[in-house]
Amino acid sequence: EGAGAVGVAAIMAGKVPVKGKRVGIVISGGNIDQPRLLEILREYSD
Incomplete structure (x- = not known):
C-alpha cells in the first residue's frame, strides 16, 4: 500500500x-x- 510508506519514501x-536526528516513522x-x-x-537501503 503506497500511502502507508510515504514517510519512508520521503x-x-x-x-x-x-541527519543527526532521532526520527520515528509510522x-x-x-x-x-x-x-x-x-x-x-x-x-533499497544503502
Missing part, C-alpha cells in the same frame, strides 16, 4: 532533513506482509 529520497497498511516489507527495505 526520507529515503532525501526530502526530509533527518508505516501502515494491510496489503503487505512483514517479510515483503523487510525485503523491500533491504533492497
